[in-house]
Amino acid sequence: LPPRDRGERAFIARWVRPVEDERVLVGPGDDAALVRPLAGAEILTVDALVEGQHFDFDLFTPAQVGRKAVEVNVSDIAAMGGEPRYALLSLSFPAHAPEERVEGIYAGIYQAAERYGIRVVGGNLARSPLFVLSLTLTGEVDPARAATRSGARPGDEIRVSGPLGGARAGFLLLRHGQDGFESVKRRHLEPTARLDLGRALAPVVSAMEDLSDGLSTDLHNLCEASGCGAVIDAERIPVADEVRDAARLLQEDPTTLAVQGGEDYELLYAVAPERAAGLPGFRIGEVVAGHGVRLRRGGREEPLPRGGWDPFA
Amino acid sequence: LPPRDRGERAFIARWVRPVEDERVLVGPGDDAALVRPLAGAEILTVDALVEGQHFDFDLFTPAQVGRKAVEVNVSDIAAMGGEPRYALLSLSFPAHAPEERVEGIYAGIYQAAERYGIRVVGGNLARSPLFVLSLTLTGEVDPARAATRSGARPGDEIRVSGPLGGARAGFLLLRHGQDGFESVKRRHLEPTARLDLGRALAPVVSAMEDLSDGLSTDLHNLCEASGCGAVIDAERIPVADEVRDAARLLQEDPTTLAVQGGEDYELLYAVAPERAAGLPGFRIGEVVAGHGVRLRRGGREEPLPRGGWDPFA
Numbered sequence: 001l002p003p004r005d006r007g008e009r010a011f012i013a014r015w016v017r018p019v020e021d022e023r024v025l026v027g028p029g030d031d032a033a034l035v036r037p038l039a040g041a042e043i044l045t046v047d048a049l050v051e052g053q054h055f056d057f058d059l060f061t062p063a064q065v066g067r068k069a070v071e072v073n074v075s076d077i078a079a080m081g082g083e084p085r086y087a088l089l090s091l092s093f094p095a096h097a098p099e100e101r102v103e104g105i106y107a108g109i110y111q112a113a114e115r116y117g118i119r120v121v122g123g124n125l126a127r128s129p130l131f132v133l134s135l136t137l138t139g140e141v142d143p144a145r146a147a148t149r150s151g152a153r154p155g156d157e158i159r160v161s162g163p164l165g166g167a168r169a170g171f172l173l174l175r176h177g178q179d180g181f182e183s184v185k186r187r188h189l190e191p192t193a194r195l196d197l198g199r200a201l202a203p204v205v206s207a208m209e210d211l212s213d214g215l216s217t218d219l220h221n222l223c224e225a226s227g228c229g230a231v232i233d234a235e236r237i238p239v240a241d242e243v244r245d246a247a248r249l250l251q252e253d254p255t256t257l258a259v260q261g262g263e264d265y266e267l268l269y270a271v272a273p274e275r276a277a278g279l280p281g282f283r284i285g286e287v288v289a290g291h292g293v294r295l296r297r298g299g300r301e302e303p304l305p306r307g308g309w310d311p312f313a
Numbered sequence: 314l315p316p317r318d319r320g321e322r323a324f325i326a327r328w329v330r331p332v333e334d335e336r337v338l339v340g341p342g343d344d345a346a347l348v349r350p351l352a353g354a355e356i357l358t359v360d361a362l363v364e365g366q367h368f369d370f371d372l373f374t375p376a377q378v379g380r381k382a383v384e385v386n387v388s389d390i391a392a393m394g395g396e397p398r399y400a401l402l403s404l405s406f407p408a409h410a411p412e413e414r415v416e417g418i419y420a421g422i423y424q425a426a427e428r429y430g431i432r433v434v435g436g437n438l439a440r441s442p443l444f445v446l447s448l449t450l451t452g453e454v455d456p457a458r459a460a461t462r463s464g465a466r467p468g469d470e471i472r473v474s475g476p477l478g479g480a481r482a483g484f485l486l487l488r489h490g491q492d493g494f495e496s497v498k499r500r501h502l503e504p505t506a507r508l509d510l511g512r513a514l515a516p517v518v519s520a521m522e523d524l525s526d527g528l529s530t531d532l533h534n535l536c537e538a539s540g541c542g543a544v545i546d547a548e549r550i551p552v553a554d555e556v557r558d559a560a561r562l563l564q565e566d567p568t569t570l571a572v573q574g575g576e577d578y579e580l581l582y583a584v585a586p587e588r589a590a591g592l593p594g595f596r597i598g599e600v601v602a603g604h605g606v607r608l609r610r611g612g613r614e615e616p617l618p619r620g621g622w623d624p625f626a
C-alpha cells in the first residue's frame with residue numbers, strides 16, 4: 001500500500017472482491033449495488049454476529065466467524081425453500097484489531113459465499129469497540145414452492161431434519177476447555193445450512209422453520225404462526241451418540257440440550273402424513289388443535305415452555 | 314405484557330409493525346421476508362450507525378437516530394436515481410438500555426420509512442454493549458435511467474445539489490454546546506436525502522454520487538470510478554450564510570468545512586454542458602482528462618487530496 005493510502009478505500013480494495021456476473025450491473029464500490037430483477041419472488045433476510053455474544057476469538061478462528069455469518073443466513077433461505085443470491089456485509093470493528101482477524105473474516109465469508117454461488121455485491125465498514133457482522137442475504141424462490149411457518153394443520157407430522165443438541169454441547173465443551181469431541185465442537189463452530197434439503201422439502205411440507213433458537217422456541221413460533229398446538233415425544237428427538245457422550249461428561253441432560261440448545265440449523269417442519277413417506281429426517285410428534293407445545297416423556301405429558309437462550313428474556 | 318413473556322418475541326411484538334402490502338407475501342416474523350419480484354433492476358445498499366462513532370444520545374434523540382439510519386440509506390438510492398422499497402433493520406443494543414431509546418429508534422425508523430413508502434419487512438435483534446443499527450435498503454430503478462459513479466467524461470460540468478459544510482458545522486456547534494444555529498445543527502441531526510432530485514437527475518447526468526464522506530473524498534471516488542480528473546473552484550462551492558456565521562464563531566474555514574466535512578447528503582454529479590441548462594444546483598468545476606482532483610483558490614491551483622473523516626486512515 002502506498003503510505004498515504006491506508007484509509008477505508010484501501011481496506012476495501014484489499015478485502016472486497018470485484019464481482020463478475022452478468023446479472024450484477026454494479027458491484028461493490030459504488031453508492032449501492034445494482035442487480036437484474038429476479039424471476040421468482042425475493043427472499044430478504046439479515047442476521048448479526050456480535051463478538052462476545054455469538055462468538056469469541058479464543059474459540060473461533062476469524063474464518064469460522066465469517067463462514068458462520070453466511071451459513072446462518074443461508075439457513076433462513078433454506079427454511080423457505082429458496083436459493084441464496086446476493087449478500088451485503090455490514091462490518092464494524094476496533095481500530096486496533098489485528099489485521100488477520102478482518103482478513104480471516106472476509107476469507108471465511110468468501111469461502112462460504114462461493115460454495116453457495118452467493119455474490120457479495122456491497123457492504124459497509126465502520127468502527128466500533130468490538131466486532132459486529134451484520135450480513136444481509138437475498139434469495140430467490142417460486143412463491144408457489146415456498147415454505148413459511150404458518151401452514152401447519154392438526155394431524156400433520158412434526159419432523160426434524162437431523163440430530164439436535166450438538167451445537168449447544170459443542171459450545172459447552174469448548175467453554176470448559178474439554179479435549180476431543182471435535183465433531184461435536186464443529187456443530188457450534190462450523191454450522192452448515194440444510195439448503196438442498198430445504199429446497200426439496202418446501203413444496204411438500206405445510207410449514208417449515210430453521211432450528212436457530214432451540215426446538216422448544218422454534219416449535220412455539222411455528223405453532224403460533226399456524227394457529228395450532230403440538231405434542232412431541234422426548235424419546236423420538238434424535239440425539240447423536242457422541243452428543244450423548246458429551247452430555248454425560250458435562251452432566252447435562254441430552255434431551256434438554258436437544259430441546260433448548262439452539263443453533264443446530266437443522267430444519268423443523270410439519271407435513272401431512274400422506275405426504276411424509278420417504279422424506280428424510282425424524283418424526284418427533286404431531287400437530288394438534290388448540291395451542292401450546294407439550295412434551296411426552298416416560299408416559300407423562302407436560303407443557304413445554306419456550307426456552308433456550310433468549311438474550312432479551 | 315404477561316410476566317413470563319418478556320423475551321425477544323415480546324420485544325418484536327411491541328416494536329415491529331406488521332406490513333400490509335400486496336407485494337409483500339411474507340412480512341416480519343418468519344425466517345425471512347418474501348416479496349414479489351421488482352419490475353426494474355434492484356438496488357441493494359446497507360449503512361451502519363454505531364453509537365459513539367456516528368451518534369451519541371446526548372446529542373441525538375433516539376427518533377433522530379432512527380430517521381438518520383433511513384435517510385443515509387435513501388441517499389444511496391437517490392444517488393442511483395432509484396426509488397426505495399424494502400428495509401431490514403439489524404439492531405443490537407445493551408441489556409440495560411432505557412426502553413425509550415429502543416422505542417424511539419423504531420419510531421424514527423417508521424416515521425422516515427413511511428415518508429418514503431418503504432416497507433420494513435424484517436430484521437434482527439441482538440445484544441451488544443452499545444447501540445449498532447445496520448439498515449439494509451432495497452430500491453428499484455430502470456437500469457437505462459440509473460446513475461453510477463463511473464460515467465463522467467472530460468468537459469463535463471461538476472455540480473452539487475445544495476450548499477455544503479452544514480452537517481460538519483452543526484456537529485461542531487453541538488459538540489461545543491453552542492446555543493442557537495438550530496438550522497445548522499439540524500443538518501447533522503436531521504439529514505434529508507435528495508430523493509426526488511436524484512430521480513430527476515439520473516437520466517441526464519453522466520455520473521452521480523451522494524456526499525456522505527466529504528466533497529474531496531467523494532469527488533476522488535467519482536473521478537477514479539470514471540477514469541478522469543477534476544478541477545473545482547473554492548469560490549464556487551456553495552456555503553449557506555448561517556454556516557459561514559457558524560464557521561466564524563468556531564474559527565473554522567468555511568471552505569474546509571464544505572470540502573472535508575461530509576454527511577451533507579447532497580448530490581454530487583457530472584453532466585455534459587449541453588445537458589446542464591436548467592438543472593438545479595451549483596456548478597463548482599469541471600471534469601478534466603488525467604487523474605486527481607485540483608482546487609482553484611485565489612488564482613492558484615493545487616492538488617486537493619482525499620480528506621474528511623476517515624475512521625480507517
